[in-house]
Amino acid sequence: MVKISWxxxxxxxxxxxxxxxxxxxxxxxxHVGYNIFLDGEADGVKKRFAVxxxxxxxxxxxxxxxxxxxxxxxxxxxPQWEFADFYRxxxxxxxxxxxxPADEGAAPPWLGAPPDMETYDWxxxxxxxxxxxxxxCFKCKWAAMANVxxxxxxxxxxxxxxxxxxxxxxxxxxxxxxKSPMVPYKGYGSIPDEHGGFDDxxxxxxxxxx
Ligand code: SF4
Numbered sequence: 001m002v003k004i005s006w007x008x009x010x011x012x013x014x015x016x017x018x019x020x021x022x023x024x025x026x027x028x029x030x031h032v033g034y035n036i037f038l039d040g041e042a043d044g045v046k047k048r049f050a051v052x053x054x055x056x057x058x059x060x061x062x063x064x065x066x067x068x069x070x071x072x073x074x075x076x077x078x079p080q081w082e083f084a085d086f087y088r089x090x091x092x093x094x095x096x097x098x099x100x101p102a103d104e105g106a107a108p109p110w111l112g113a114p115p116d117m118e119t120y121d122w123x124x125x126x127x128x129x130x131x132x133x134x135x136x137c138f139k140c141k142w143a144a145m146a147n148v149x150x151x152x153x154x155x156x157x158x159x160x161x162x163x164x165x166x167x168x169x170x171x172x173x174x175x176x177x178x179k180s181p182m183v184p185y186k187g188y189g190s191i192p193d194e195h196g197g198f199d200d201x202x203x204x205x206x207x208x209x210x
Contacts, residue, residue: 006038
């Protein structure tokens with residue numbers, strides 16, 4: 001692991017989330033901070049990259065889309081598990097803040113300030129197609145790319161991957177689920193996490209437009 005410096009323009013702020021899957025019996029979500037996506041330079045290389053920051057850091061610094069931001073961070077210890085390019089961020093600064101009045105807009109994607117972790121946790125989420133996540137939904141505060149752990153052989157081995165989710169209103173016109181994720185388990189092959197099961201359960205507290 002190496003400490004690097006980065007600077008760039010904030011293009012998206014999404015919750016940094018975890019998912020633990022076991023066959024089709026369990027899909028447990030955790031909310032551990034934010035992934036800040038930037039266009040800029042990291043470790044001397046111009047590129048688009050993501051930096052994981054804590055909830056407290058975001059509450060203190062208050063990054064917004066279109067800010068010019070900078071900081072330090074570390075390269076990943078577990079690249080197969082961590083979606084962000086860098087984590088353990090520090091020295092965070094809004095170099096050129098976007099001080100325009102916050103505008104939620106009348107249509108998605110929703111670009112306002114992201115809520116706290118408790119709110120994401122309460123809302124719950126639905127599976128979102130990867131093409132939506134990387135396309136029209138990318139700037140939305142309700143989009144997330146989760147670090148997923150699959151209990152492949154109980155107590156003996158796990159698999160890791162990344163899955164996209166939406167915490168936004170169920171009525172959002174941009175929403176597409178895409179294919180049901182397949183959940184592998186030793187001796188069973190891959191079992192589909194069917195639409196309508198976990199998504200309904202995870203978002204049961206919310207109505208159609210919430
Ligand atoms: S589908 Fe979800 S993530 Fe995409 S724009 Fe709508 S609310 Fe945002």
